[in-house]
Amino acid sequence: MKNEDEIPDRDEGINGYQKIDRYNPELISNLSAHYHDVLKQIGENPEREGLLKTPERIAKAMLYLTHGYELDAKEILNSAMFKEEYSQMVIVKDIEVYSMCEHHMLPFFGKAHIAYIPNGYVVGLSKIPRIVDVFARRLQVQERLTNEIRDCIQETLQPIGVGVVIECRHLCMSMRGVQKQNSVTTTSAFTGEFLKEKTRTEFLNLISSRLS
Numbered sequence: 001m002k003n004e005d006e007i008p009d010r011d012e013g014i015n016g017y018q019k020i021d022r023y024n025p026e027l028i029s030n031l032s033a034h035y036h037d038v039l040k041q042i043g044e045n046p047e048r049e050g051l052l053k054t055p056e057r058i059a060k061a062m063l064y065l066t067h068g069y070e071l072d073a074k075e076i077l078n079s080a081m082f083k084e085e086y087s088q089m090v091i092v093k094d095i096e097v098y099s100m101c102e103h104h105m106l107p108f109f110g111k112a113h114i115a116y117i118p119n120g121y122v123v124g125l126s127k128i129p130r131i132v133d134v135f136a137r138r139l140q141v142q143e144r145l146t147n148e149i150r151d152c153i154q155e156t157l158q159p160i161g162v163g164v165v166i167e168c169r170h171l172c173m174s175m176r177g178v179q180k181q182n183s184v185t186t187t188s189a190f191t192g193e194f195l196k197e198k199t200r201t202e203f204l205n206l207i208s209s210r211l212s
């Protein structure tokens, strides 16, 4: 029996998530109908002029904000790995992060700082922020986001070590709930050489310094 809420083109995707076609008009229209109902349920009038296109806008925005499910971070890293005899720490810092917490579907946002020590191979620099987005554009908790980035780099590039630090503000803690406007959550994850205090301290010092 066909479930009328069934998502069209549902199919086994990568990373254990269902593959969906985010541009499928039928999917956008189904999702818009749900958001139309949400507007009614919160006491709004979805027929007033300002809200006429809102359900469709939200549907498209949500599909965009969760598009990381379809992307394969390992494939992205594999596409630009170069043999290079550079053996010092490589750091890409201050990478903007925009994600949504899986508890409230409210944004959390801030910065990621990522380092690795190559083991014969380096990766194209742009690929580091790209994989941050792959994992951030999903429903997340900051701790899992941090670990997923670390594991992806470690398993794909197989460097001597990886360090990931993420600092974010969670709107579920500032707009609602405990209503703390200035709290920032810091998470970190390390492998290999970064488990040693000396290397980790060097990384943490370098990410806290600012270019003048």
Ligand SMILES: Nc1nc2c(ncn2[C@@H]2O[C@H](COP(=O)(O)OP(=O)(O)OP(=O)(O)O)[C@@H](O)[C@H]2O)c(=O)[nH]1
Binding pocket: 101, 102, 103, 140, 141, 142, 143, 170, 172, 173, 176, 177, 178
């Ligand atoms: N560890 C972790 N917790 C998160 C993250 N994002 C949101 N949370 C927390 O998830 C928890 C959910 O707790 P619940 O008590 O079930 O939800 P709630 O009643 O809405 O909680 P309050 O936010 O305290 O009002 C809250 O403490 C949130 O602050 C995250 O990325 N990591």
Ligand SMILES: [Zn+2]
Binding pocket: 101, 102, 103, 104, 105, 106, 170, 172, 173
């Ligand atoms: Zn939340």
